[in-house]
Amino acid sequence: MSTEAALERRYRSLLRAYPKIYRDSHGDELVSTLMEASDPQAxxxxxxxxxALIAGGFAARARNxxxxxxxxxxDGLHLGVLAVATTTFALEISIRSGPIWDALDRPVWTLGAIVLMVAIIRGWVWLALPLALIAALDTSRWLFLDGSDHGVLKVGPFYTSVGQMLPYWIVVIGLAVLAVRTGKRLPTRSWSWLLIPALVWVAEYAVPIYGFLGLKxxxxAGVEVLALGVVIWATVAIxxxxxxLAAALYLIPGLTYFGETLLLHGRNAFAYWGVLTLLVLTSFVAAGRTRQRV
Amino acid sequence: MVPFVSKMTEATYFILAALLEAPLHGYGIIKRAGDQSGGRVKLAVGTLYGALDRLVEAGLVVLDREEVVDGRPRRYYRITDDGGTAVREEAVRLQQAARVVTGQIAVMGA
Incomplete structure (x- = not known):
């Protein structure tokens, strides 16, 4: 293979950072410019x-x-509701090791959660909203009924702090705003959002050590810091x-819970929530500073 | 008065400046931006096309024509009237900002 052909092949590999639709319309043009700009001996x-190609590819994906x-x-509200729903259900569906059909603590709750997440991904707001409302009312039963059984569903987890109930209400409020919004319907989001609960459930079920020693x-924390770093990068790109906005919605319930239980936390928790808050604030600042820039 | 806060990155400024005279293709823009900035602005191809996407989206640049040279596609980009206005405003802003300092240097030197 000639040097030029090898270089072109490597450039085409790097162009995989770009979305396919972009490669189809601009790929050959980019390769042409890259070959012209390159040292002929390289x-x-x-x-x-x-x-620059990897960064440009990521930016093109964010724009796309x-x-x-x-x-x-x-769009931010839709993303935020989806992030809150997938992460909340990922963590709030109890999985025990053992035969898979016995492993689910709350089968009705789990099924409802899956339908709700799929509805949000598909942008089916009017299906998602009643499901989210049921989940929110069910998990907030302590607020209304002192936790006693008055014919409430009682299919979901039982909470006694606002911070734990808040994610469900954020999903309800977000979906309600999206439902009354006029204009073009919401798009279908990537199915890879379902990987969040799927991977957590698999880890809970199949990796016993996952639950120990603060590993979880x-x-x-590592995934969150990485994801919020990507949020800043995507914000600068678009x-x-x-x-x-989506990141802030994700952060609100956790911060509320942290505020409610402030005295129980040590220095590590303060540092953790401080870093997450700083990253979200940075993404807003980045949006403000780059909003009208070209 | 043109505001002191820039709405343009340096790369964008030199890309628009490169297109003021005539439409250029990708590599033509890279070469011209390098020449006009005295070699300071060395646009990577990924950076150039990211900036061009944003400029097209903002209506400051449009696709002018497409050619095939040695079997490879070559697209030429043209600056729009809005693009011309934006880069001229930026030039005035830079001039005003420079005058704040050069004026003082002149006073101190006198």
């Missing part, structure tokens, strides 16, 4: 070009994920606050 892409005709706030919390 068989490998320069580091600077490789990094924006639905046409849907305002940024509605450490892993979650230059609006949709991802920042």
């Amino acid at each position: 068989g490998r892409p320069a580091l600077r070009e490789a990094f 994920a924006r639905p046409e005709g849907v305002p940024w706030w509605a 919390h450490l892993f979650r 230059r609006d606050a949709r991802w920042a």
Whole structure:
């Protein structure tokens, strides 16, 4: 293989960072420009070009994920509701090790949660809203009924703090706002959102050590910091606050719970919530600073 | 008066400046931006096309024409009237900002 052909092949591999639709319309043009801009003797892409292609590909993916005709706030609300729902149900569906059909503590709750998450992903707001309302009322029964059984469903977890109930109400309020919104209907989101509960459930079921020694919390903190870093990057790429809004919705219940139980926490918890809050605030600042920039 | 806060990155400024004279293709923009900035702005291809996407979206640049050279596609980009206005406003802003300092240097030097 000639040096030029090898270089072109490597550039085409790097172009996989871009979404397929972008590669189909601009891929050959980018390769043409890359080949013109490269040292004719070079068989490998320069580091600077490789990094710019990966960053450019990510930015193109972030831009490509924006639905046409849907305002940024509605898109951010949709993303936020989806993030809150998938992470809440990932953590609030109790899984025990053992035969899979015995492993679910709350089969009705689990089934409802899956239907709700699918409805949010598909943008079926009017199906998701009543399901979310049932889940919110059920998990907030302590507020209304002192926890006693007055014919309430009692299919979900029982909470006694506002911070634990709040995610369900955030989903309800977000969906209610999206339901009364006029304009173009919400798009179907990526099915990969379902990987969040799926991976957590698999970890709970199949990796016994996952629940021990704070490993779960450490892993979650790492993923959250990484994800919020990506939110900042995506915000700079698309230059609006949709991802920042989604991240803020995700953070609100946790911060509320942290505030309610402030005296129980040590220095690590303060540092953890401080970092998450800082990252979300940074994404809003990034949105504000880049909003009108070209 | 043009505000001191810039709405343009340096790369965007030199891309628009490169297109003021005539439509150019990707590599043409990279070369011209490098020349006009005295070699300071070295646009990576990924950076250039990200900026072009944003400029097209903002209506400051449009696709002018497409050619095939040596079997490879070449797209030429053209600056729009809005793009011309934006880059000129940015030039005035930079000039005003520079004058704040150069004016003081002149006073101190006198």
